[in-house]
Amino acid sequence: MLLRPPVVVRFFGAAASSARAGPSRSYRSAHLFHATSTTRKPLTILALESSADDSCCAIVDSERKIHANVVLKQHHINATQGGINPIRAQEAHERNVPLAIRQALKTANMTIGDIDAVAYTRGPGMYGCLCISASAARGIAAANDKPLVGVHHMQAHALTPLLTEEKPPEFPFLVLLVSGGHTQLYWVSLADLFFQQANGSDATDKIGRALQLPDGDRGLGAALEAMAAKPPLPPFDTQPVPPMPLPMQRQKGTLAFSFAGVLSAVERKIAELGDPAVYDEARARELSRVWQELAFGHLGNMIGRYLDSDVAKADGDPVKGLVISGGVGSNLQLRKTLADLLAPRGIEVAYPPVALCTDNAAMIAWTAILRLQNGLRGEEPTLDIRRKWSLEDLYDDVPPEAYETVEKE
Numbered sequence: 001m002l003l004r005p006p007v008v009v010r011f012f013g014a015a016a017s018s019a020r021a022g023p024s025r026s027y028r029s030a031h032l033f034h035a036t037s038t039t040r041k042p043l044t045i046l047a048l049e050s051s052a053d054d055s056c057c058a059i060v061d062s063e064r065k066i067h068a069n070v071v072l073k074q075h076h077i078n079a080t081q082g083g084i085n086p087i088r089a090q091e092a093h094e095r096n097v098p099l100a101i102r103q104a105l106k107t108a109n110m111t112i113g114d115i116d117a118v119a120y121t122r123g124p125g126m127y128g129c130l131c132i133s134a135s136a137a138r139g140i141a142a143a144n145d146k147p148l149v150g151v152h153h154m155q156a157h158a159l160t161p162l163l164t165e166e167k168p169p170e171f172p173f174l175v176l177l178v179s180g181g182h183t184q185l186y187w188v189s190l191a192d193l194f195f196q197q198a199n200g201s202d203a204t205d206k207i208g209r210a211l212q213l214p215d216g217d218r219g220l221g222a223a224l225e226a227m228a229a230k231p232p233l234p235p236f237d238t239q240p241v242p243p244m245p246l247p248m249q250r251q252k253g254t255l256a257f258s259f260a261g262v263l264s265a266v267e268r269k270i271a272e273l274g275d276p277a278v279y280d281e282a283r284a285r286e287l288s289r290v291w292q293e294l295a296f297g298h299l300g301n302m303i304g305r306y307l308d309s310d311v312a313k314a315d316g317d318p319v320k321g322l323v324i325s326g327g328v329g330s331n332l333q334l335r336k337t338l339a340d341l342l343a344p345r346g347i348e349v350a351y352p353p354v355a356l357c358t359d360n361a362a363m364i365a366w367t368a369i370l371r372l373q374n375g376l377r378g379e380e381p382t383l384d385i386r387r388k389w390s391l392e393d394l395y396d397d398v399p400p401e402a403y404e405t406v407e408k409e
Helices: 017-021 025-029 075-081 086-108 127-144 153-164 204-210 220-229 260-272 281-307 310-314 332-345 362-372
Strands: 008-011 044-049 055-061 066-072 117-123 148-152 173-178 183-188 192-195 321-325 348-350
Touching (some): 075 086, 173 281, 220 281, 281 332, 332 348
Parallel strands (some): 008 192
């Protein structure tokens, strides 16, 4: 298989266009993406992921075959804690990560001897949780003399379609990473990955808890989607809640995601329609629908605003596609909303399978393959775990000697 070129990450905040006067620090320091080596030998990677509440192990090869993808979830624990409790999550990872490794090797019918390198999520995420898979990966790599690769979690989400799509999206394309707590928009070209929006704080999980929805097997986002898809109950079958205004309509020149106002409006409506402490099925169905319309309408509005902006024009060639990933990226209504918005522009919408929208180790393995096939020899196990890790600083602490060949600037 012919792998697509790697990506360099440059970070831009709200004033993206003003930052283009010179190369960013990450462009100068991300040695991986300057590597002239284009090794294409077959690779099979075992990867671990435990940045939040999912204990994951996957085995993936450079022909884009996923031999195993094990995800052990903690929703039953989260339901008793009112969300992810970092200590409880770390304790669960200590139990589950070894089980995930054993299950993945068994599913793939492989041993460590069949593995060419070991990868893990080095950040961002919950520090204690990250440490579990990091320690396991480092131990496996050291004991078996395998190359070790640390991966940026959000970069892996962004590159998932290059692993999963039968017809991968053509460059350049946009990537929308949307989860229960964060929303980010990226621009991906053959050589660069531009971060166009400041981090937004999506409030899907907060709305789910305010409506007292159960976590279920797939989390609050999936529970909210299922509730919104149900037919309305009286009185909302004949008197639906009127549409609410989309946020940031007055800030015409602003490229950013903001859900604070939407969250407040829906929370006020919850109280207006009855006691917030008492579960109401009719209210839950109606306000789940209202929330989705508001949140997804806002996402579509901001993406459209970006495409019409001077920032988009400065980025070069028009985008040819939009990739949706992250936990909320599996939402069918979100996919339809954005597909309908972008179809008149000739922009296709792509998304990974539902199982790979949420956290998984297959995406970690795939990103590690790209790094190794573009010059990385391996990393030392002494690199810091990065609880907070901007894409502006992608792999800036990996020394040049970790790469085969580095171009001179």
